[in-house]
Amino acid sequence: MKKLWDISPLVHPDAPLFPGDEPYRLQWTARLSPQCPVNLSALTMSPHVGAHADAPLHYANEAPDIAAVDLDAYLGPCRVIHAIGCGPLIRIEHVEHAAEGLPSRVLVRTCERADTVWKDEFTAYAPETVAWLAARGVRLIGLDTPSVDPASSKSLDSHQQLLRADLRVLENLVLDEVPAGDYELLALPLKLAGACASPVRAVLREL
Template identity: 75%
Template sequence: MPKRRLWDLSPPVSADAPIFPGDQPFALEWTARRSPQCPVNLSAVTTSPHVGAHADAPLHYADGAPAIDAVDLDAYLGPCRVIHAIGVGALIRPEHLAHASVDLPPRVLVRTAQQADRVWREDFTAYAPETLAWLAERGVRLVGIDTASVDPAISKTLDAHQQLRAHDLRVLENLVLDEVPEGDYELIALPLRWVGACASPVRAVLRSLE
């Protein structure tokens, strides 16, 4: 059987990884190094769970909603479609996705840029709230994007996140879709079981169907 191709959708996570202003940057320190007295290297990590490719929990945008350890894992694993909406401007609208909307699988990732951002920028592309409702009406359970958020950076009302809540959609942000053609794949992007956390890092990959 031929080996199925994998696409790694996860950007490198380091101290240089872009973050929202005011968020906790990634930092790694060594708490032990191998020596005659110590048989192992041990590191400790401090980070926001929103650094790199990550899954937001409903708790991130609604008090009292489930934390990431309580969400159903089903949404993060299974048939997925990548749709290109490159250079569409500030918001992804239904008409930008309509060309690939026939028989949508339960998971949709949208590529908005030729190359995912390697540094923080405020003018990234986000989802129009009505687009998330439109996808949910077509049976979509998880959405993803190759930018920092489904909402614009300056939003205070987080209208797109509230559409996620209203339709019980799961979400992946900060994906790298630079090398992924439009089409259908298998998505594997399981969040960690971080108890009480508002999000989790994921090692997101797509696998070819053949």
Template identity: 80%
Template sequence: MTRLWDISPTVSPASPIFPGDEPFSLRWTARLSPECPVNLSAITMSPHVGAHADAPLHYGNDQPSTAEVDLQAYLGPCRVIHAIGCGPLIKIEHLQHAEANLPERVLVRCCERADETWNPDFTAYAPETVEWLAARGVKLIGLDTPSVDPATSKSLDSHQQLLRLNLRVLENLVLDEVPEGDFELIALPLKLAGACASPVRAVLRSL
């Protein structure tokens, strides 16, 4: 029987965000009543809250927005690799044990439990690891922390590797219950014109 792993955190006002980013908020614009047949809500939030896909526009001017990216990378065979407690950076040696026959999508579990509050000391990707994965045919990378670059980075070296190598990325996933192995990934971004990122409802399905 096919099993689904929901690897998206719940988005709420309590969702951790980069300092200065726009938090999630929801307000009601209409409420069900004798005069109104429906409840209607409106939301405001950074597209980087919760599980999300960065668009190339996030780290490069005149690059595609989320409405313009090819969807192929976000759907298909995927490998989850465990590098729990690997330190500040995911290095090549943390992934080599699962290198054989890599599919085009690789998600790395860095955390025993994904952070539910803002923690600036999260694990990110070493730039050379991004290049190593791309050299093995990987088209999308992801992880269970807020960014592929450290919170203090100003040069965003791993994001620039994504741009140079034409890779897609998923951040803020929840991989707490996911074992190492191969799955089908489904994590489509919304078609948001001009946006630098998009929320995704990311799931893994057993093969």
């Protein structure tokens, strides 16, 4: 059996999320009993809680929702690049050492341990790094922090670069135990009509 790395954080009521986002809530609508044959629950949450895939609709009106995006970007060969402690932005010099034979999916590990509480300061992508990766055939990028843009950004320059290059993105991954190198990525979004994002159960499998 090929080894799997689960790179998704636990989704729970205290999971870190952007201020103002809807937290995860689970409500039981039916419980197993002599009168009821099953347990049933209902969920309320922002689709940006936990590991998730942003849709272009998240950062551009009239852009595709998550149900409309092609799935092939979320499944296939992937490279994990370590840039631990690189500072507020992942710059080209932090990833260019791993550019030879680059597959079309790139995840960058920036943390020794992924945060389990919300912090205003985290590492994001420099927009020129997004463009540089796209120019080398990358179709999906990801990282182990809440966003490809800083929390304080109003222009969302890296998200807009994703839009221009038609890249897909995964955010809030957990890469704590993943060595740098090549893997198979499996991280399919749900087919949620009209949604700006979707939770994913992101997994890496050894090649």
